[in-house]
Amino acid sequence: xxxxMLAAAAAMVGLTLSEEQVPGVLExxxxxxxxxxxxxxxxxxxxxEPAPIWTP
Amino acid sequence: MDAVARVETSLAAIRSWxxxxxxxxxxxxxxxxxxxxxxxxxxxxxPFAVKNLFDVRGLTTLxxxxxxxxxxxxxxxxxxxxxxxxxxxxxxxTLNMDEYxxxxxxxxxxxGPTRNPRDPQRVAGGSSGGSAAAVAAGMVPLTLASDTxxxxxxxxxxxxxxxxxxxxxxxxxxxxxxFVASLDHLGPIAADLATLAAAYDAMQGYDPNxxxxxxxxxxxxxxxxxxxxxxxIRIALAGGYFEQNCEPEVYECxxxxxxxxxxxxxxxxxxxxxxxxxxxxxxxxxxxxxHLPNLKKRAADFEPLIRDRMLANALIPAAWYMQAQRVRxxxxxxxxxxxxxxxxxxxxxxxxPAKKIGEETMTIRGKEMPARPNIGLLTQPISCIGLPxxxxxxxEVGGLPVGLQIIAAPWREDLCFRVAGRLQ
Numbered sequence: 001x002x003x004x005m006l007a008a009a010a011a012m013v014g015l016t017l018s019e020e021q022v023p024g025v026l027e028x029x030x031x032x033x034x035x036x037x038x039x040x041x042x043x044x045x046x047x048x049e050p051a052p053i054w055t056p
Numbered sequence: 057m058d059a060v061a062r063v064e065t066s067l068a069a070i071r072s073w074x075x076x077x078x079x080x081x082x083x084x085x086x087x088x089x090x091x092x093x094x095x096x097x098x099x100x101x102x103p104f105a106v107k108n109l110f111d112v113r114g115l116t117t118l119x120x121x122x123x124x125x126x127x128x129x130x131x132x133x134x135x136x137x138x139x140x141x142x143x144x145x146x147x148x149x150t151l152n153m154d155e156y157x158x159x160x161x162x163x164x165x166x167x168g169p170t171r172n173p174r175d176p177q178r179v180a181g182g183s184s185g186g187s188a189a190a191v192a193a194g195m196v197p198l199t200l201a202s203d204t205x206x207x208x209x210x211x212x213x214x215x216x217x218x219x220x221x222x223x224x225x226x227x228x229x230x231x232x233x234x235f236v237a238s239l240d241h242l243g244p245i246a247a248d249l250a251t252l253a254a255a256y257d258a259m260q261g262y263d264p265n266x267x268x269x270x271x272x273x274x275x276x277x278x279x280x281x282x283x284x285x286x287x288x289i290r291i292a293l294a295g296g297y298f299e300q301n302c303e304p305e306v307y308e309c310x311x312x313x314x315x316x317x318x319x320x321x322x323x324x325x326x327x328x329x330x331x332x333x334x335x336x337x338x339x340x341x342x343x344x345x346x347h348l349p350n351l352k353k354r355a356a357d358f359e360p361l362i363r364d365r366m367l368a369n370a371l372i373p374a375a376w377y378m379q380a381q382r383v384r385x386x387x388x389x390x391x392x393x394x395x396x397x398x399x400x401x402x403x404x405x406x407x408x409p410a411k412k413i414g415e416e417t418m419t420i421r422g423k424e425m426p427a428r429p430n431i432g433l434l435t436q437p438i439s440c441i442g443l444p445x446x447x448x449x450x451x452e453v454g455g456l457p458v459g460l461q462i463i464a465a466p467w468r469e470d471l472c473f474r475v476a477g478r479l480q
Contacts, residue, residue: 001371009371014352021355028368031429032340036118036376038445039333042383050381056224056388056466 001029059101063092063146066103069195070149076176078168079190081108082115083149085452097144099258104198107187109148109157110134111231119233120153120183122166123350123357134231135266136200136242136259143258148196151186153172157202157235158343158366159183160210160431161411167361169413172215174456178410181211181431186396187245188215193349197247198255202232205335206405206435209447212245213405213459216449218252218476219245223466224442225270228263236342237268238381239335239439249480252446253278272467280470281477289471293315294403294463296324299421301433302407303470306458309451310404317478323398326390329439330383335440336429337380344369348416361428378393388441395465400475402460404434405447409456438463446472448479 001009006026010017017025057065067085074080088103093188094100098116106112109119111130137147152170154162162170162185170185172178173193180189184201188211191199201208203221212219220243234240244259246252260274293314299307325331326356344351348370351358358366394401407420411427418427438445443463450460464471 001116006371010367013348013370015355015367015370016352021364024364025367025371028365029371031426032336032365032368032372035252035333035336036372037378039332039337039380039383040376042379042386044379044382044386048382048386048389050378050385 001026001033059092059095059146062101063103063148066148066196066226073195076296076403077171077173077179077189077193078149079170079186079193079195080105080149081118081152081186083366084147088146088148091141091146095144095146097142099140099254100144102145102198103148104140104145104200105151105190105196106134106137106147106200107153107184107202108111109153109202109233110137110150110200110447112137112147112150115150117233118248119157120155120167121359123354124233132231134154135228135263139261140255151190151199153186154183155362156347157183157345158362159428160206160422161428162186162211163361163413165361171413172410172422174216177412178412178456179214181214181361181410182226182289183207184245188212188217188219189309191215191217191245191247198251199231199245203241203243203439204233204236205339206237206432208243209405209435209445209459209461210243210431212447214410214457216457217245217247218337218449219243219447220252221257221439221445222256223444223468226283227259228261228266228269230263230265234346236339238342240337241439247408249281249473249476253281256398256469267326275467277470277473280473283474283477289474291319291475292321292323292398292401293319294325294401295322295448295451298325298403298434302404303420303453305453306404306406306408309453309458310402312477313450314346314402317475319402323394323401325401325437326394327387330439331387331437332433333385334380334383335436337376338384340369341372341377344372391441399464400471401463401464405459406431406468407433409458435461442466444472445467446476447474448476
């Protein structure tokens with residue numbers, strides 16, 4: 001994600017980011033991406049279905 | 057002491073200490089005095105206060121925000137407040153928190169930081185900082201709080217008090233301002249274990265208005281404290297991720313607590329790091345979705361400490377969220393297999409004792425990292441899959457308290473209380 005893509009993604013969900021906001025938001029997005037990476041790489045089985053309402 | 061006297065003692069303590077600690081955002085003297093006169097039941101006259109994301113009749117539910125000041129006052133008390141008052145407890149006020157429960161420090165720009173009663177230069181933890189600080193300062197013996205990623209356990213650990221995050225779905229969330237629907241839990245923080253158990257027992261019960269609330273019958277735990285009968289409990293200390301992600305002195309404190317329980321076995325909670333990462337993604341996406349209308353209209357009114365994070369969260373792809381929910385399911389299965397050979401797992405609650413107010417970074421085993429997103433490293437893997445957990449005072453590091461998580465399989469709060477009873 002770069003500044004141009006960030007602006008486009010923000011516009012798609014209806015957010016307006018000022019020029020001053022962009023670096024901070026971009027930094028936070030990259031931090032989230034870094035933390036998410038192992039989740040995205042995790043091998044999963046078909047029975048590992050999503051659970052939007054969690055019932056242990 | 058009768059109910060009226062207990063409430064007056066609490067109100068006097070709030071007057072004495074709240075100026076320094078900044079735990080309370082509203083004190084309900086008139087309501088408390090009226091309620092104290094008619095208080096009856098197992099908790100008769102027990103003063104309590106609630107994190108200000110709980111609805112209180114006649115007050116606007118702030119959830120730590122500036123934005124919510126524009127909402128009308130609540131017409132009704134939250135479900136859990138009604139339950140506690142039905143048991144005789146007396147509501148005396150509402151408490152400070154991180155805005156929208158998104159934080160671990162209660163450094164709230166709108167309402168000021170809540171200070172740790174053990175060292176007022178330090179944070180009380182969060183997001184239920186007011187709830188833990190009010191108990192630690194002796195202003196009230198009981199508070200209600202919420203825990204999505206550790207918001208009961210982190211402040212309980214930092215302030216040296218008891219906290220319970222029950223199984224997901226055990227306590228109704230009706231009348232509380234949400235944060236992350238699929239991870240939000242409510243629970244008590246208390247000065248002692250008996251009060252924690254009595255409050256939990258009083259609050260249980262099915263509520264059809266909370267879609268996550270379980271229909272399981274009430275399973276009281278008060279009798280579990282000090283219970284000697286019944287099968288031995290297989291207890292183990294969590295190593296691996298939980299040892300690597302805290303300071304050695306904190307882990308030693310937990311190891312000593314385990315020793316007092318004659319625990320020699322160590323286990324590794326499988327995929328704990330993955331569980332924590334999944335909780336992070338789920339939190340980011342659900343919270344941003346909840347607040348998207350206000351992020352579009354009035355982003356400038358959000359807490360400056362979370363605004364950029366909240367905006368970035370709104371741009372996370374949907375596929376990441378679905379993957380995180382599937383990882384959560386896979387992680388849950390693996391942890392349930394571990395519970396076939398162990399009943400209770402002990403783990404540190406926070407990587408370090410409370411940081412100083414305003415500090416942006418912290419160090420764990422020599423590695424510097426941003427403090428705010430990482431204080432919950434040890435609590436997030438547990439709430440991610442809804443396990444019940446008590447945070448108990450474990451000891452002190454550098455003169456500051458640190459907590460111990462007592463974790464059991466879903467619906468086994470009784471085991472958490474049995475083990476906690478042996479520790480107190």
